[in-house]
Structure formats: structure tokens, C-alpha cells
Amino acid sequence: MPDVDEEGRVKRYSTSSKWSKKQLTYYVEHGADLSRSTQDRVFAKALKFWADVSGLSFSKASSASNADLKISFGKRTHRGRSEGTCGDAFDGPSGVLAHAYYPSDGRAHFDEDEYFTDGTSRGTNLLWVAVHEFGHSLGIRHSNVRDAIMYPYYTGYVANMALTQDDIDAIQSLYGSNGNGGGCKLLSCIAILKRSMYDDFRFTNSPITILNPHWMIACDEGNDMF
Ligand SMILES: [Ca+2]
Ligand SMILES: [Zn+2]
Ligand SMILES: [Zn+2]
Numbered sequence: 001m002p003d004v005d006e007e008g009r010v011k012r013y014s015t016s017s018k019w020s021k022k023q024l025t026y027y028v029e030h031g032a033d034l035s036r037s038t039q040d041r042v043f044a045k046a047l048k049f050w051a052d053v054s055g056l057s058f059s060k061a062s063s064a065s066n067a068d069l070k071i072s073f074g075k076r077t078h079r080g081r082s083e084g085t086c087g088d089a090f091d092g093p094s095g096v097l098a099h100a101y102y103p104s105d106g107r108a109h110f111d112e113d114e115y116f117t118d119g120t121s122r123g124t125n126l127l128w129v130a131v132h133e134f135g136h137s138l139g140i141r142h143s144n145v146r147d148a149i150m151y152p153y154y155t156g157y158v159a160n161m162a163l164t165q166d167d168i169d170a171i172q173s174l175y176g177s178n179g180n181g182g183g184c185k186l187l188s189c190i191a192i193l194k195r196s197m198y199d200d201f202r203f204t205n206s207p208i209t210i211l212n213p214h215w216m217i218a219c220d221e222g223n224d225m226f
Contacts, residue, residue: 013143013150013170016102016136022054022175024068025061029080031073033116034126042118043071046130049149050138053168054175068104069137071130073112083107097124097154100133108133121157128154128161140170 028043030036047058047069061067064082072080077089090096090111100108110116110129117123128149135150142152145166163171 012145013148013166013173014141015170015174016139016141017104018139018174019056019068019103023057023059025059025066026069026071027061027064027067029064029070029072031110031112031116033114033123034118038118039126042127043130046127046134049131049163050134050171053163054171054177056138056171056175067106069106069108069134071108071110073110075112078109078112080107080109098129098133100136102136103139106137108137117157124154125157125161128157131161131163135167135170138171139174140167143167143170 026043026047028039030039034042044058051057058069064070064072064080070080070083072078072083074080074086075090076092077085079085086107086109088099088109090109090113093113096111097114098108098110108130110126110133115123116126116129118126131149132154140150143150143166145151145164148164148166149161150167150170
């Protein structure tokens with residue numbers, strides 16, 4: 001994966017659509033690997049990573065059907081209980097770990113054929129995967145900054161994971177840092193993503209739906225976008 005484009009500029013995060021509100025709700029249909037209370041804690045912590053650096057807040061919904069973010073687990077052909085069949089079947093153990101859809105879809109699906117764990121290097125760290133997928137749920141595409149949570153490869157368990165500045169820049173470009181607006185300046189940050197670059201952005205562990213693979217909207221601070 002190249003770190004610079006053909007003109008030598010470093011590419012960083014990029015974003016998709018965004019939620020039109022900052023107070024979002026979520027609902028968890030639990031998976032089988034961890035206790036419900038552990039999953040609740042992990043998902044709340046994952047959302048807090050994003051909330052802490054943005055104007056967003058998250059609260060639990062009473063049902064999946066009235067939640068903005070709909071979190072569920074399933075194998076192969078799958079769907080949340082209040083959803084139609086997901087168009088992207090999972091692939092069994094390993095490979096794809098989870099996937100999530102851009103705003104304002106809200107579905108975040110985790111592959112029940114993985115072994116999700118908490119606080120150990122065994123299995124697949126649910127917190128890391130959740131933070132990454134919720135980034136997509138909030139409108140962030142993959143970054144090619146290798147340390148970023150939104151880098152498209154699971155990097156294994158880290159004891160004290162944290163968002164990188166690149167992840168923080170991405171969420172703040174959409175929602176601001178403390179309720180101060182945010183939002184990308186679309187006219188100044190639309191870039192054509194060439195097919196070859198899209199291929200570079202493909203990944204093995206966490207597909208998202210690319211609505212049009214030839215285009216990507218890149219939001220940057222206005223002076224060094226690609
Ligand atoms: Ca899988
Ligand atoms: Zn799915
Ligand atoms: Zn991803």
C-alpha cells in the first residue's frame with residue numbers, strides 16, 4: 001500500500017457521509033463469546049473513544065428498530081433480528097472479522113465465526129474491531145496511516161489502545177471537536193480515487209460497502225489533500 005500518491009503527497013484519513021445529528025443511540029444484539037456485561041462494556045468503551053474527541057454522544061436504545069447503530073453478530077448469511085438479510089455474507093473463521101455501513105445505515109455486524117476476546121492476546125480483540133467498525137458507522141473510511149485505528153488491517157491486541165491523531169482528525173472533520181460544527185468542505189475536498197488506488201485500499205479483514213469504487217471523498221484541512 002503506497003504511503004504517498006503519485007505526486008508525492010502523504011494520504012491520510014478520508015471520510016464518507018455523516019450523521020445529521022450528534023446524539024446517537026445504539027442497540028446490541030449480543031454474540032456468544034463474551035458475557036453480555038463484558039460486551040456491553042466493550043461496546044460502550046468503543047463508542048466513548050469516538051465521543052471523547054468529538055461532539056458526539058451515544059446512549060442505549062430500547063430496541064434495535066429504533067436505534068441508530070444496530071450492533072449484531074452472525075455467521076455466514078446473517079442479519080440483525082430487526083433487519084433484512086445482509087448483502088455481505090461472512091466468510092467463516094478468520095478473514096473478515098466484521099463490517100459496518102456508513103451513515104446513516106447504522107448496521108455493524110460481527111462475524112460470529114470469530115473468537116472475540118477482551119483483555120487478552122488470544123482470539124480477536126472485540127474492542128479494537130468495534131472501535132474500527134464504529135469509525136465506519138460514523139462515516140470514516142480507511143486510512144493509510146499504519147498506526148491508525150482506521151488502517152484496514154487488524155493489528156492484534158494492544159493493552160492500551162488509543163485513537164491516533166489521524167483518527168481524531170477524521171472524526172473531527174465530520175463532527176467537530178466539541179459541538180463546534182465540523183463537516184467537510186465538500187467543494188474543496190472531493191477527489192477522484194483511481195481504480196488502482198481502490199485496489200490498494202482493499203483489505204482482508206473488514207470490508208465496508210464502497211458505494212462507488214471509483215470515487216472517494218477525501219476531506220483534509222484544505223491544503224494538502226490528494
Ligand atoms: Ca470471518
Ligand atoms: Zn452484515
Ligand atoms: Zn474497515
